[in-house]
Amino acid sequence: MTASNLAFRASLIFILIGIALGMYMGASQNHAPAPAHAHINLIGFVSLFMIGLFYERRDGLNRSKLAFWQVVIWTVGSIILNTAVALLYFGNPQFIVLAPVGEVIVAISALTLTVIVYKETARA
Ligand code: HEM
Ligand code: HEM
Numbered sequence: 001m002t003a004s005n006l007a008f009r010a011s012l013i014f015i016l017i018g019i020a021l022g023m024y025m026g027a028s029q030n031h032a033p034a035p036a037h038a039h040i041n042l043i044g045f046v047s048l049f050m051i052g053l054f055y056e057r058r059d060g061l062n063r064s065k066l067a068f069w070q071v072v073i074w075t076v077g078s079i080i081l082n083t084a085v086a087l088l089y090f091g092n093p094q095f096i097v098l099a100p101v102g103e104v105i106v107a108i109s110a111l112t113l114t115v116i117v118y119k120e121t122a123r124a
Contacts, residue, residue: 003061004052010044010048014078015045018040019041074109077106081101081105084097085099
């Protein structure tokens with residue numbers, strides 16, 4: 001699978017979960033998990049979809065292992081970070097230890113993306 005297709009597919013799972021959490025907040029008037037909702041939608045959906053659009057316009061890069069794994073790592077980091085934040089804001093402080101793990105994974109993927117984008121845009 002290309003990096004962009006993986007990014008598009010994963011991003012839609014995040015938005016479905018993000019919207020479900022938003023609807024839960026609206027219905028229950030419990031806005032405690034708002035930070036998890038915000039980051040599921042923004043790291044999970046918006047960022048990943050935009051990353052997919054960048055790769056989709058560059059066929060060689062889109063088929064590269066580096067781009068594919070950058071998306072995989074972003075997705076895994078986002079799952080860990082958002083699960084930790086959601087559990088934390090639902091009143092389980094012990095899960096805070098998972099948050100830095102997810103943060104570092106997302107940050108590594110963001111650094112990788114930075115290198116990829118800088119290399120790719122240096123030519124034009
Ligand atoms: C049907 C869909 C959605 C519902 C029902 C919903 C509902 C909510 C609710 C109830 C809050 C808490 C507000 C507060 O406590 O101040 C919230 C916050 C937020 N939502 Fe959504 N939301 C939806 C979709 C989205 C989407 C698609 C995005 C981004 C792409 C998004 C981004 C945010 C952000 C960033 C916040 C945090 C705002 C802040 O902390 O001030 N939401 N949402
Ligand atoms: C590893 C990456 C990230 C970490 C560790 C992080 C951490 C945080 C923290 C600690 C807050 C304050 C939450 C609170 O007040 O309870 C916050 C708020 C916010 N972040 Fe992030 N963030 C990250 C990535 C992003 C990205 C990529 C976006 C957008 C594309 C984003 C958008 C926001 C927004 C809109 C808020 C305010 C909404 C809210 O308070 O719920 N963040 N972030």
